[in-house]
Amino acid sequence: MRFWVAILLVAGLSACGTIGDDSRYRFGVSADRPAAGGSTETLLAWKAEQICTTGYTVLGQDTVKTEQGGEIADNHLQCNRYRPALDIWDVSWASIY
Numbered sequence: 001m002r003f004w005v006a007i008l009l010v011a012g013l014s015a016c017g018t019i020g021d022d023s024r025y026r027f028g029v030s031a032d033r034p035a036a037g038g039s040t041e042t043l044l045a046w047k048a049e050q051i052c053t054t055g056y057t058v059l060g061q062d063t064v065k066t067e068q069g070g071e072i073a074d075n076h077l078q079c080n081r082y083r084p085a086l087d088i089w090d091v092s093w094a095s096i097y
Contacts, residue, residue, distance in 0.1 A: 027077060
């Protein structure tokens with residue numbers, strides 16, 4: 001029994017560690033911008049919110065010209081880390097039963 005408790009304790013502590021290299025968790029979302037100079041910020045924010053459920057940080061933005069005269073906006077993002085929280089006082093005992 002003590003062996004399994006030790007294994008569960010080590011497994012629980014390893015879940016709290018950092019992954020190390022955060023550069024592999026960076027990605028980009030892009031959208032085309034009309035030639036008239038319209039805004040694509042709401043579309044880029046919507047795409048990022050679909051991927052990052054805990055929020056995100058914009059690391060940079062690129063704009064590339066297309067052959068037809070339009071532009072493609074590209075946001076470089078990184079999702080915020082998930083931080084588990086255990087609050088026993090916030091538990092509704094009525095919902096447990």
